[in-house]
Amino acid sequence: MALVVQKYGGSSVADASCIKRVAQRIVATKKAGNDVVVIVSAMGDTTDELLDLAEQVSPLPPARELDMLLTSGERISMALLAMAIANLGHEARSFTGSQAGVITDSTHGKARIIDVTPSRIREAIDQGHIAIVAGFQGVSQDTKDITTLGRGGSDTTAVALAAALEADVCEIYTDVDGIFTADPRIVPPARKIPRISYDEMMEMAACGAKILHLRCVEYARRFNLPIHVRSSFSTKEGTWVVSDPYTDEGTEMEQPIISGVAHDRSEAKITVVGVPDKVGEAASIFKTLADAEINIDMIVQNVSAAATGRTDISFTLPTADAQTALGALKKVQAQIGYESLLFDDQIGKVSLIGAGMRSHPGVTATFFAALADAGVNIEMISTSEIRISVIVEQDAIDAAVAAAHRAFDLDADQVEAVVYGGTGR
Amino acid sequence: MALVVQKYGGSSVADASCIKRVAQRIVATKKAGNDVVVIVSAMGDTTDELLDLAEQVSPLPPARELDMLLTSGERISMALLAMAIANLGHEARSFTGSQAGVITDSTHGKARIIDVTPSRIREAIDQGHIAIVAGFQGVSQDTKDITTLGRGGSDTTAVALAAALEADVCEIYTDVDGIFTADPRIVPPARKIPRISYDEMMEMAACGAKILHLRCVEYARRFNLPIHVRSSFSTKEGTWVVSDPYTDEGTEMEQPIISGVAHDRSEAKITVVGVPDKVGEAASIFKTLADAEINIDMIVQNVSAAATGRTDISFTLPTADAQTALGALKKVQAQIGYESLLFDDQIGKVSLIGAGMRSHPGVTATFFAALADAGVNIEMISTSEIRISVIVEQDAIDAAVAAAHRAFDLDADQVEAVVYGGTGR
Incomplete structure (x- = not known):
């Protein structure tokens, strides 16, 4: 039995029907005989709506409170996703970053992960449950305050949890079929890259390829964790990011x-x-x-x-x-x-x-x-x-x-x- | 210096301008020389909107996940309120029910408070901060899952925290001037009751008076904590609920x-x-x-x-x-x-x-x-x-x-x- 970590971004859970579709995909992975841990972002426009509210009450909101506010976004999407999975007859449990053991420093708005202690996630898996974890958030080791991880935070949560759980693969679901040889909007005959090394992917990310954030590839490389970047809209194989793709x-x-x-x-x-x-x-x-x-x-x-x-x-x-x-x-x-x-x-x-x-x-x-x-x-x-x-x-x-x-x-x-x-x- | 616990309901924080008005009231209480702890409900219609989303993904959502979902409501209102207070030049820190030490049993949807261990709230007060606490929610002692307290939950949170902090008074802000001798919509010449005993207030609550929930009055009575029910729209004295109002x-x-x-x-x-x-x-x-x-x-x-x-x-x-x-x-x-x-x-x-x-x-x-x-x-x-x-x-x-x-x-x-x-x- 493999342990598969899946990450779904905001566009994959933009509304109730998207959430139900993602739930079906997760259940299919579970039914195929895998243990499944899912990392989820906030629904579509939630973050922008919350930022708009913040702006209405304060022109320069304190970073601690902004993190408290924004983390409600994943709380909503993860609970809804767990409900949708339950509705398909499978047990799911949602966990905040803090509950999932994502320990960070105290830099609100762009905290760095210091440690991951996913004992509650492990327990949920051992009980046969699907674990749903809020991406983008953690808890400060020093102040016990809620933090957010900043850009690429949900991908990084997924890779960090996958590494801590010694998962077999971390699947990053996105709205394209994988990593391409160039941006297909500029170069229509661009090709999907079936396999790529961490080093190349890091250079791609650092040079503007937006599918994966540099930070999450660095993390995967350190733990030699295979990443599979694929579309949440199809079942095609995407791009595998691994240590040595050619041997x-x-x-x-x-x-x-x-x-x-x-x-x-x-x-x-x-x-x-x-x-x-x-x-x-x-x-x-x-x-x-x-x-x-x-x-x-x-x-x-x-x-x-x-x-x-x-x-x-x-x-x-x-x-x-x-x-x-x-x-x-x-x-x-x-x-x-x-x-x-x-x-x-x-x-x-x-x-x-x-x-x-x-x-x-x-x-x-x-x-x-x-x-x-x-x-x-x-x-x-x-x-x-x-x-x-x-x-x-x-x-x-x-x-x-x-x-x-x-x-x-x-x-x-x-x-x-x-x-x-x-x-x- | 007195310690004042204030509770504001959903209609008091329905939108950004309401939140700013409440922030001014809180700051005024602080400036008058009091330590202030604030319990806040979710903004106006938030709970209904979240329930509507839940219904869209599942006709019968699991209670654990429904609690996870609904508690995002207070997370939003408390963070915004803390921001609005910061914008007035005062330090405020928001805390979830779990962070505030509201320990409950595991009955999702209508959990009962077992214990309150508000060490982080005490610490925030001691540092001169205004503490903002999410009403209606806690954390299960056994499962460490997030729970909600059900009807009257925010009032009960306020009274329970006030008791644990040995506050001088728990002010419950509402949209009427206090407890009346009858519902003024039925009996226009109804009079505001200046002082009433816990026992009478409990009978009133049990018999349909909706301003205070029975549960919260019971709690206040057990700890002999004075409750002051008053309007968030005026500065008039409201109704004091105390042990012996006539002596x-x-x-x-x-x-x-x-x-x-x-x-x-x-x-x-x-x-x-x-x-x-x-x-x-x-x-x-x-x-x-x-x-x-x-x-x-x-x-x-x-x-x-x-x-x-x-x-x-x-x-x-x-x-x-x-x-x-x-x-x-x-x-x-x-x-x-x-x-x-x-x-x-x-x-x-x-x-x-x-x-x-x-x-x-x-x-x-x-x-x-x-x-x-x-x-x-x-x-x-x-x-x-x-x-x-x-x-x-x-x-x-x-x-x-x-x-x-x-x-x-x-x-x-x-x-x-x-x-x-x-x-x-």
């Missing part, structure tokens, strides 16, 4: 050079112009940004102009953090002695990801040639062992993604992707 | 004979016709009803007709339980040997309550004369030390209440009552 028994496919092409429209670029070319100047710029809790992505420093003894430093960051970053840098302009700041939010990042590129030195050349042929100008470049990312003008993203996808023979013979609409948290 | 310092009023006239339209009458007049027959009828968990109110047994050796037994019960009772009795008809069952839901109960009637033997006579003068026929009679109740035709209730109110000089010179509308749980 597992039963698969004999040759390792592809490139797994996929990801893109990200959420970044902006800041250029610090005329930085004195002295030791420690770059460090003080990035210390300023770190103190403001801003995550930097790519960094480029120009060769110093000999005549002026000054250089330009460009970096990318989430557009949402740009105003904070600009403010922090302006405060230290006199101290650092740079000349001015340039800001550009009309950019995007296109990334080529594949473990196979390690052994294929020509990848970069092929990628850049494809972009040049498509008339796309490269503004910045960053590489890792299994990834090449470029910053391009925002308007050029679609062309760049399509060109790269074609250049690496990723196009399918016919369109595979079906997008069912909606996203959860 | 406390500062009050020199003479004890009135009658405190008030209560009425109840929610009962029905069942008559078991032709019961063999043998020892134990009545006992087996009421054992049958007790086994079906039906609460009987008044019972009348006719004098046995010598000719037939048979008698009729009539009793009243909540109309909601009538079908269950009739079903249970039909099953034992052959065994008991009664002839038939009569059912009447067109009845009502009118009750005269007052500790003063102990020393005034003429009360019954005055009451019955007033009813006779008003043309009201009495179907059944039941009495206690401080109460006389009669069952009358439902159409006669209003006339009976008004006649009794007038007969005992309870009418005010001018109309005092303002009914603001709405009821919470």
Whole structure:
């Protein structure tokens, strides 16, 4: 008997009929002889409605109370899901994050999981029950207050619980059939990736692929837990995220050079112009940004102009953090002695990801040639062992993604992707 | 410094503007130098909306899951109230029933409080915070599952927490100015009762006065905790429910004979016709009803007709339980040997309550004369030390209440009552 952990997002439980459909799927998994633990997000628009209420009573609600408020969303969906399962003749028990033993730090709104002690879930399974667990939430180890996990929180809850329960697989249900070689809305002949490694998936997630959050893949990798990303609207196999997708028994496919092409429209670029070319100047710029809790992505420093003894430093960051970053840098302009700041939010990042590129030195050349042929100008470049990312003008993203996808023979013979609409948290 | 426990019902926190108004009232109490603990119900229609959702996924939802679902209602209102208070510059912390230490038995839907261990509430108060606690809910001692307390649950939470915290007063905020000598909708010249004893209030509650639930008054009486029932729409003094309202310092009023006239339209009458007049027959009828968990109110047994050796037994019960009772009795008809069952839901109960009637033997006579003068026929009679109740035709209730109110000089010179509308749980 296998232990299967399933996670359903907000769009999968958007209303009563969705909940009943998900209940049938869960019961089918149970009837197939598995133990089942289900992690569920809040119903469709619940979170937005609760945030709207909060805004009506306070412009800046305390984070502790916002977490208390938002966690009522999963409480509603999980209880309804347990009822729907009971109505199909199976025993289900719902549990809050706290009851399920999801222990976090005290950072309200984006708490990190410290420990998972799922004794009540284990007990429910041992009694033959289906356990339904609220995603996105936990309880603070220190204050015993209710916390939320922030972005990707429900997926992370699912993987963390699956790891603690030593589950055989963590199934992440979403509104697409799996992970694709590119976003099918941009590249219609994109192909579903049957198996992908944790490392590649992490690069994909970090580079803008939205299906799985980086955090949840990191967690699965640490515990070597297989993730199966699949559609809640079909029974087709989706994408398996595993440690070594190309040598597992039963698969004999040759390792592809490139797994996929990801893109990200959420970044902006800041250029610090005329930085004195002295030791420690770059460090003080990035210390300023770190103190403001801003995550930097790519960094480029120009060769110093000999005549002026000054250089330009460009970096990318989430557009949402740009105003904070600009403010922090302006405060230290006199101290650092740079000349001015340039800001550009009309950019995007296109990334080529594949473990196979390690052994294929020509990848970069092929990628850049494809972009040049498509008339796309490269503004910045960053590489890792299994990834090449470029910053391009925002308007050029679609062309760049399509060109790269074609250049690496990723196009399918016919369109595979079906997008069912909606996203959860 | 006093410790004040305040309870606000669903109509007091029906929307964002109501919540802000309640927040101001709480902050005013805090600013006046009190420690404040607030018990809050779910917002206005939340409970009905959640029940509607439950019905959509399952016709008969498991009680455990229904409790999990419904308790999200207070989670929302308490978090919003804490935010609104924070927005006024005061620190507030919200707590679920479980976090507040409300320990119950495992009877989902109508759990009873076993113990209250409010260490986290005490801690919050000691830190100068205002504590906001979810009413109506607790956690089962045995299963650690979330429970709800059923009817009157939020009032009972307030009184139980106030007792455990040794509060100076438990203020129950409602949409009327206090407890009146009769329902002002029936008797416009009804008067607000300034002080009333626990015993009289319990009789009033048991006899249909809806402002306070019997259960919460019982609890307050056991711990000798003063309750102050007042309006959330005005700052007027309401009604104090205390152990001995007529001898406390500062009050020199003479004890009135009658405190008030209560009425109840929610009962029905069942008559078991032709019961063999043998020892134990009545006992087996009421054992049958007790086994079906039906609460009987008044019972009348006719004098046995010598000719037939048979008698009729009539009793009243909540109309909601009538079908269950009739079903249970039909099953034992052959065994008991009664002839038939009569059912009447067109009845009502009118009750005269007052500790003063102990020393005034003429009360019954005055009451019955007033009813006779008003043309009201009495179907059944039941009495206690401080109460006389009669069952009358439902159409006669209003006339009976008004006649009794007038007969005992309870009418005010001018109309005092303002009914603001709405009821919470």
